[in-house]
Amino acid sequence: MNDQNKLIIEYANRAIALFRISVDFLSTKSVNGAYASAGELICILQKLAFIEVLHGAIGIVPSGFLFPLLQWAGRTHFLLAIVRGIDEVQELPAVFITFVAWCFIEIIRYPFYALSCVGNCPSFLTYLRYTVFIVIYPAGVAGEMWTMYKSLQVIKDKHIYADYFASIPFSYYTFVKAVLICYPFLWLQLYLYLFKQRRSKLRPHNEKEKKRK
Helix, strand or coil, X not given: CCHHHHHHHHHHHHHHHHHHHHHHHHHHCCCCCHHHHHHHHHHHHHHHCHHHHHHHHHCCCCCCCHHHHHXXXXXXXXXXXXXXXXXXXXXXXHHHHHHHHHHHHHHHHHHHHHHHHCCCCCHHHHHHHCCCHHHHHHHHHXXXXXXXXXXXXXXXXXXXXXXXXXXXXXXXXXXXXXXXXXXXXHHHHHHHHHHHHHHHHHCXXXXXXXXXX
């Protein structure tokens, strides 16, 4: 299966996840069922997303290795350790906000990459790819941080994952607090990097030619 077909499958799965969340919201008029309706599918997709990190590492895509790895690691920890691992947070509105933001941004990103592979990406899709993140990305990060903050008391009271680290001096509760402190700074680095990409990709063609001269 080539990269273009993989991207199309990823797009379809993200669209299905967003559709499930939307149907649940419209039928229940509640934002509490996002994980129940699409959580497991999103978990599977997030695991498979490591392929994007490998593509950056070996140069198939120009995104590089570090930023995709940081984003993948942050999302994977949030999704598998926090949301799937702690039942008490699964019905939070923050999970709904995060899932919608993730799916929405990927529904734009995957067609952009697929059409770019064949050299036929329309300009409006390029503009959306490098513009919608300005609003959607902060919303998704806010949802992640809100969920992690709400999980802290449960982690502390129930000693979540304590058995896994019983033999070493490690506190998962302290780790999540540290992640929450670092999150805005790491996010800002990635956010500014995306703005740098936006300036490069959306710069008018004649301005690029002048720069070359």
